[in-house]
Amino acid sequence: MSTQTYEAETFRKLQPQEYLRKFLLKEVRPDGRELKQFRQTTVNLGCISTTNGSSLVRIGNTTVVCGIKAEVSVPKQTSTKEGYLVPNVELSPMCSPKFKPGPPSEHAQVLSENINRLLKSASILDLNTLCIHEGSAVWVLYADIVCVNYDGNVFDACVIGLITALSNVKLPKATFAEEEGLVKATEELLIPLNLSRLPYPATFSIFDGQYLLVDPTEVEESVAHEVITIICDEAGQICTVWKVGGISCTPKHLEKCISIARERYIEIAAIVENEEKSNNLI
Amino acid sequence: MSLNRVDKRKFTEIRPISIEQNYVNKDGSALFKFGDSAVLCSINGPTEVKVRDEKLDKATIDVLFKPWIGSPGTNEKTHELVLRSTLESIIQANLHPRTLIQVVCQVLMDDGSILATAINATTMALINAGISMRDIAVAVSCVICKDGTILIDPKEQEIEENQSFHTFAFNKVSLNLLFCESFGVFTEKQYFDCYELSKTAAQEVINEIHNAIKYNITNGR
Amino acid sequence: MEFRSVRTVLPGDLVSVEASDIILGPGLMQNEESIICTKAGVLMKKENSWFIDSDQKRYIPATGENVVGRIIGKVGEVYRVDIGSAHQALLPFLAFENATKKNRPALNIGDLVYARISLANRDIDPEIQCTNLDNKADGFGELKKGFMLKCSLRYCRRLFSLKTQIMESLDKKLTQKGIEIEVAIGLNGRIWFCTEKVKHAIVFYNALKEAETMSDAELLEILFSLKTQIMESLDKKLTQKGIEIEVAIGLNGRIWFCTEKVKHAIVFYNALKEAETMSDAELLEMFKNLDRKF
Numbered sequence: 001m002s003t004q005t006y007e008a009e010t011f012r013k014l015q016p017q018e019y020l021r022k023f024l025l026k027e028v029r030p031d032g033r034e035l036k037q038f039r040q041t042t043v044n045l046g047c048i049s050t051t052n053g054s055s056l057v058r059i060g061n062t063t064v065v066c067g068i069k070a071e072v073s074v075p076k077q078t079s080t081k082e083g084y085l086v087p088n089v090e091l092s093p094m095c096s097p098k099f100k101p102g103p104p105s106e107h108a109q110v111l112s113e114n115i116n117r118l119l120k121s122a123s124i125l126d127l128n129t130l131c132i133h134e135g136s137a138v139w140v141l142y143a144d145i146v147c148v149n150y151d152g153n154v155f156d157a158c159v160i161g162l163i164t165a166l167s168n169v170k171l172p173k174a175t176f177a178e179e180e181g182l183v184k185a186t187e188e189l190l191i192p193l194n195l196s197r198l199p200y201p202a203t204f205s206i207f208d209g210q211y212l213l214v215d216p217t218e219v220e221e222s223v224a225h226e227v228i229t230i231i232c233d234e235a236g237q238i239c240t241v242w243k244v245g246g247i248s249c250t251p252k253h254l255e256k257c258i259s260i261a262r263e264r265y266i267e268i269a270a271i272v273e274n275e276e277k278s279n280n281l282i
Numbered sequence: 283m284s285l286n287r288v289d290k291r292k293f294t295e296i297r298p299i300s301i302e303q304n305y306v307n308k309d310g311s312a313l314f315k316f317g318d319s320a321v322l323c324s325i326n327g328p329t330e331v332k333v334r335d336e337k338l339d340k341a342t343i344d345v346l347f348k349p350w351i352g353s354p355g356t357n358e359k360t361h362e363l364v365l366r367s368t369l370e371s372i373i374q375a376n377l378h379p380r381t382l383i384q385v386v387c388q389v390l391m392d393d394g395s396i397l398a399t400a401i402n403a404t405t406m407a408l409i410n411a412g413i414s415m416r417d418i419a420v421a422v423s424c425v426i427c428k429d430g431t432i433l434i435d436p437k438e439q440e441i442e443e444n445q446s447f448h449t450f451a452f453n454k455v456s457l458n459l460l461f462c463e464s465f466g467v468f469t470e471k472q473y474f475d476c477y478e479l480s481k482t483a484a485q486e487v488i489n490e491i492h493n494a495i496k497y498n499i500t501n502g503r
Numbered sequence: 504m505e506f507r508s509v510r511t512v513l514p515g516d517l518v519s520v521e522a523s524d525i526i527l528g529p530g531l532m533q534n535e536e537s538i539i540c541t542k543a544g545v546l547m548k549k550e551n552s553w554f555i556d557s558d559q560k561r562y563i564p565a566t567g568e569n570v571v572g573r574i575i576g577k578v579g580e581v582y583r584v585d586i587g588s589a590h591q592a593l594l595p596f597l598a599f600e601n602a603t604k605k606n607r608p609a610l611n612i613g614d615l616v617y618a619r620i621s622l623a624n625r626d627i628d629p630e631i632q633c634t635n636l637d638n639k640a641d642g643f644g645e646l647k648k649g650f651m652l653k654c655s656l657r658y659c660r661r662l663f664s665l666k667t668q669i670m671e672s673l674d675k676k677l678t679q680k681g682i683e684i685e686v687a688i689g690l691n692g693r694i695w696f697c698t699e700k701v702k703h704a705i706v707f708y709n710a711l712k713e714a715e716t717m718s719d720a721e722l723l724e725i726l727f728s729l730k731t732q733i734m735e736s737l738d739k740k741l742t743q744k745g746i747e748i749e750v751a752i753g754l755n756g757r758i759w760f761c762t763e764k765v766k767h768a769i770v771f772y773n774a775l776k777e778a779e780t781m782s783d784a785e786l787l788e789m790f791k792n793l794d795r796k797f
Binding site for chain 3: 308309310327328329330331372374377378379380381382409410411412414415416417418453454455491492495496499500
Binding site: 226240242244249 | 362363368417456458459461464
């Protein structure tokens with residue numbers, strides 16, 4: 001072993017894994033958090049006035065904006081009463097230099113796909129409630145989720161952003177005038193969406209097969225490839241378990257993750273409730 | 283318990299497995315079938331890599347997933363990410379720095395549990411290509427019915443009828459969880475029931491793989 | 504002592520070893536206290552040496568192995584050679600017998616060479632040379648004319664270890680008939696050969712290709728090694744009776760024979776077919792008694 005001394009920053013760049021390991025031996029993380037501690041999370045509802053519903057979510061330095069825009073469209077021939085809910089995640093070069101301009105990266109596509117699967121399989125929004133007139137007009141909700149600043153755990157931020165933005169959506173009362181074939185909407189009467197459940201996520205990384213890191217940052221993500229995401233709802237039921245990479249995950253890890261995810265649910269629900277209250281006061 | 287699955291299987295029974303190696307003329311290839319779900323996987327490598335994708339300390343693993351019908355979309359991209367991250371944790375990529383290991387999965391028939399079939403096909407193709415691996419991955423899917431029964435290795439029809447769908451991949455040596463994808467609404471107990479049943483089914487898949495390899499080696503294929 | 508097979512293994516299988524100092528060959532890896540298989544194949548053992556006999560098509564260079572390569576470019580003082588591995592091999596101009604700065608080898612793009620790997624390291628491009636360790640050509644160098652075929656690495660290794668036997672018997676038989684054949688077996692899954700007539704090249708190519716997937720190759724090898732013994736005993740007995748029989752045994756799963764009378768051909772055919780499942784001793788015994796059947 002050489003006894004050469006480095007600046008901490010040099011050491012981090014040369015030996016990112018060893019750098020993290022040194023911290024974890026002392027049960028603390030490079031940003032001063034405990035292993036089981038989430039970063040400070042804030043939710044800001046209705047921050048974009050041009051959308052029908054929006055929210056801005058911050059988990060530490062990771063920032064995600066979700067805006068939902070409603071348009072009127074014709075339903076599918078096969079399901080004449082169902083509207084559409086189209087989520088799309090965008091990771092632009094703005095949020096991190098590791099993303100290149102151009103068509104959506106694999107990472108962004110996987111995020112969109114997983115969010116779409118969550119919406120469908122947990123039937124969060126009954127698409128039939130988006131019907132204006134059967135066979136003629138339905139609402140299309142475009143949920144654009146844009147990452148503004150990337151510092152790890154962007155999936156959590158996206159899901160929280162989408163769910164809170166959906167609960168923030170207020171659609172105008174719309175009627176279909178059959179003779180003219182037009183949809184008429186009044187801005188005076190706004191109706192919120194009826195969401196069947198409000199699932200919130202928690203993401204974990206396993207490092208070295210033994211350290212369970214809650215809410216990993218970008219630096220931690222780049223060295224700990226074993227990632228577990230658990231999404232649960234208000235009743236404590238699980239909506240998604242997503243685990244990729246690594247070979248050291250056992251049922252014990254999963255049990256621990258699920259129990260932490262439930263605690264995290266309560267935490268996020270409280271944050272969202274506070275924000276809703278303060279929003280209503282204004 | 284009555285046998286009321288569409289193809290008269292038991293709830294925890296996997297469909298008949300068929301494995302064929304050296305299917306196409308590549309460095310390694312395999313055709314893996316779970317009943318009527320079939321995936322052909324071919325491997326090229328370690329071979330030359332584009333400078334852009336070159337990694338100085340390990341091989342680059344590139345996965346292409348081609349669907350049965352239509353062109354690849356976000357679903358296939360997700361499968362690619364899953365396959366790649368699973369392979370990265372079992373292949374000894376550090377033995378072949380500055381090279382490319384290319385994996386191409388083509389779905390030949392889709393009758394449900396296609397990702398599990400693809401993972402198993404990739405495992406067989408990697409073995410055929412002689413790529414050094416620490417371990418092998420085997421995968422099994424299952425669904426939870428509305429009445430709570432768990433069906434292992436579901437057909438397409440069974441997936442459509444049920445709400446929560448799970449795919450698990452395990453490693454052979456310690457049967458730890460390599461990959462898990464569960465969507466739907468389910469309780470913690472249901473999840474771990476699925477986990478245990480899939481693990482048992484994965485052991486059966488491992489046995490089948492072992493037999494197939496033994497057969498191929500003793501017959502000089 | 505020969506290597507003997509222990510069992511078939513899959514990647515990830517653990518090998519239990521009692522001895523403390525052991526030699527690990529291809530396909531095995533040490534992980535802390537345990538030995539892990541990294542390839543599927545047959546685990547082989549000789550005293551304290553272990554390795555896995557496995558098959559693949561992609562070549563991974565290893566120092567000291569003979570390879571057949573194709574020149575694909577010239578850069579400065581070296582040729583770039585395709586040997587089927589991930590990276591192109593480098594063949595310096597001076598790595599030939601009697602080569603000097605002024606006396607350079609004259610190889611063109613597309614030419615084939617038979618060479619020895621002099622340097623193999625996963626972080627550096629492999630280097631090859633056309634001389635043995637004593638700087639003598641020793642069969643290495645340009646492969647003029649001829650034909651190259653690709654096959655699996657395990658098959659090449661098998662042929663390479665049997666090459667003296669195969670070539671001796673080929674030589675004896677073919678030179679009598681005035682056919683000359685030159686063969687170079689590369690351990691990188693490439694075999695080069697050259698014959699005077701195209702017809703012979705085709706026959707040889709087919710034989711090599713067929714033998715690759717043969718499952719009862721061992722039996723044929725036995726037949727091959729027994730050939731002289733069989734022929735001697737047959738010759739003595741049969742010529743006394745005025746029956747002449749000519750036999751050619753191919754390693755490719757084909758046996759040719761010629762008798763004067765059809766009757767004898769049938770008897771001989773049946774005898775050969777029967778003998779297929781017999782042990783060596785039984786086989787010899789049967790051929791010794793063949794004359795009675797005639």
